[in-house]
Amino acid sequence: MIDGPLIVGAGPVGLSAALLARARGLPAHVLERLPETTPKPGSRAIFLHRQTIQTLATASPVLADHVLREGLVWPGRRTYWAGRRVHHRRYEPVPPRLAPFVSLPQPRAEELLREAAVRAGVIFSWGARADEVTLLDTSVLVRAADGRQWRSPFVVAADGAGSVVRRRLGIPMDGDGGGDAFVVVDVADDPARPLPAERVFHYRHPEAGGRNVLIVPFAGGHRVDLQCRDRDDPAALAADPCDWLRPLLPSGHACEVTWSSHYLFRQAVAQTFTRGRVLLAGEAAHLYAPFGARGLNSGIADAAAAVDAIVNAGLGPDAALGALADYDRVRRAAAERNRAAAGKALAHLTAAGPHRQAAQRAAALAARVLPRAGTWLDSKPFGPRDAGIPGSLY
Ligand SMILES: Cc1cc2nc3c(=O)[nH]c(=O)nc-3n(C[C@H](O)[C@H](O)[C@H](O)COP(=O)(O)OP(=O)(O)OC[C@H]3O[C@@H](n4cnc5c(N)ncnc54)[C@H](O)[C@@H]3O)c2cc1C
Structure with a gap:
């Protein structure tokens, strides 16, 4: 006992x-x-x-x-729409x-x-x-x-x-039981060609065939999440990531993958x-x-x-x-x-239904002149910060 x-x-x-x-x-x-x-x-x-x-x-x-x-x-966060920056915020150290x-x-x-x-x-x-x-x-x-x-x-x-x-x-x-597939890869930093030490979200990354991509820094590397399409084979993309990963890295950046996997949003x-x-x-x-x-x-x-x-x-x-x-x-x-x-984050990421797609496209256009539209695009993939739980964020 x-x-x-x-x-x-x-x-x-x-x-x-x-x-x-x-x-x-x-x-x-x-x-x-x-x-x-x-x-x-x-x-x-x-x-x-x-x-x-x-x-x-x-x-x-x-x-x-x-x-x-x-x-x-992270000293800052950025969001891009089809390669165009729509939001950038730096944090005070x-x-x-x-x-x-x-x-x-x-x-x-x-x-x-x-x-x-x-x-x-x-x-x-x-x-x-x-x-x-x-x-x-x-x-x-x-x-x-x-x-x-x-x-x-x-x-x-x-x-x-x-x-x-x-x-x-x-x-x-x-x-x-099922869900949307993501491929996740950790890539070691290349000190000669550093990626920004910022959290970067790309809607419709032009170098990733228009897929959404999240890049998160950690000490010594970056974690890259690629949102798969229905026809993608996540296991194959995870098994051989450098083909799709290299174009997302600065030109000449070593593609030293320290871990790769794939998962379903459940x-x-x-x-x-x-x-x-x-x-x-x-x-x-x-x-x-x-x-x-x-x-x-x-x-x-x-x-x-x-x-x-x-x-x-x-x-x-x-x-x-x-x-x-x-x-x-x-x-x-x-x-x-x-x-x-x-679930709200997920619904936004998958842009399920014509209304969400239209709202995202409209926000991307508006972000050229309206910073709030860029802020909206930046925060939505992560869902509301306050989930309404008494006394706790989580
Ligand atoms: C690819 C991937 C990416 C992820 N990305 C994120 C992310 O970005 N953000 C986030 O919040 N979460 C993420 N997660 C989820 C996160 O890893 C989990 O929320 C976290 O690990 C949960 O911790 P846990 O201790 O509950 O379970 P686990 O980490 O799974 O730990 C369970 C432990 O129990 C042990 N165990 C299992 N069965 C038995 C048994 N029968 N007897 C004794 N021991 C047992 C296991 O070996 C393990 O050590 C990700 C997970 C994966 C797989």
């Missing part, structure tokens, strides 16, 4: 939950299906909002300090502690989280793939595929989009975030289209709320399980709003 929460999954959400639990004085034990040394690839969730960094700072000011020092704050966000590749964020978790005394079981979950009267039993088992008063399921814990508990996801929310003494968090509970960066930022908000719920419930056999019901209500409502906000 473990004295504190058992956290399934050492992704960013599970690591955050473990760290936040330790900060509240709870023992925390993490199961991870991968071996300890398996590297995690790709920039993936690259945008950490200040709210998220502040949440992590409550558990580890040292971690937050590392994130702020290593993360990049701010000291790291006041950064509104940082751009930090997810594997590095996970390394920093893991180091902080080890410092805080989190226990890890690596190579432990949770395979069976049994709800008992006052605890939860988790069995790994290799036969090891753990019993704990509460389980936080942070085992990602394919969550075994969620599936074993029979919790369905509401939402779409939008789905679990029908409940709790069952018995199990709390779902992060992608185990919800999937959003990534533009707007709601995946990881909301997952860490879930982690904080899950730990609050466990602390409020109390670890004993008489735990006040109403705190878990509150977690379900509050974080599922937040997830619905996050999904709606990400």
Whole structure:
């Protein structure tokens, strides 16, 4: 029997939950299906909002300090329509502690989280793939595929989009199964021919066959998202990216791809975030289209709320399980709003229907004389900043 929460999954959400639990004085034990040394690839969730960094700072000011020092704050943002600039905004430089966000590749964020978790005394079981979950009267039993088992008063399921814990508990996801395809590539900087260190969005990039392209800088490289067309083969574009990528880079820029992948914009929310003494968090509970960066930022908000719920419930056999019901209500409502906000971004990106296309074309024309039209084009691919979640951006 473990004295504190058992956290399934050492992704960013599970690591955050473990760290936040330790900060509240709870023992925390993490199961991870991968071996300890398996590297995690790709920039993936690259945008950490200040709210998220502040949440992590409550558990580890040292971690937050590392994130702020290593993360990049883009000095500006630009948007182009068919190669013509329609918006450009520069930010005033701010000291790291006041950064509104940082751009930090997810594997590095996970390394920093893991180091902080080890410092805080989190226990890890690596190579432990949770395979069976049994709800008992006052605890939860988790069995790994290799036969090891753990019993704990509460389980936080942070085992990602394919969550075994969620599936074993029979919790369905509401939402779409397919979606629009994107190819994502990390390309190393070429110091001789630098790309701007700004976030750049292209509508109908002329060098990308009129596809939309997002370019996001991070320390040492840029992440490029290419929005596929219906007839594109995303796997082929991801497998051999330099053909389409080179024309998007400054002339002569080395095409050194450090990671490439493809993904579908999926939008789905679990029908409940709790069952018995199990709390779902992060992608185990919800999937959003990534533009707007709601995946990881909301997952860490879930982690904080899950730990609050466990602390409020109390670890004993008489735990006040109403705190878990509150977690379900509050974080599922937040997830619905996050999904709606990400859905607005998605609807804009896919320009579904003649009205959206006409509005975008009209804004691009108007932006020649009306800066607000350019600002509109610049912000819309990321959805509304405020999704209407009480007390939280995510
Ligand atoms: C190509 C790509 C691009 C993305 N881009 C963005 C982006 O730009 N912005 C954004 O916000 N998000 C983005 N995301 C999503 C982002 O990566 C996720 O939101 C984030 O990783 C969710 O964290 P998590 O901890 O919930 O799940 P995960 O990161 O999936 O972590 C789950 C962990 O659980 C482990 N695990 C799984 N099953 C078990 C099991 N049975 N037992 C034990 N351990 C298990 C896994 O090995 C993993 O370590 C992207 C994702 C991908 C794949």
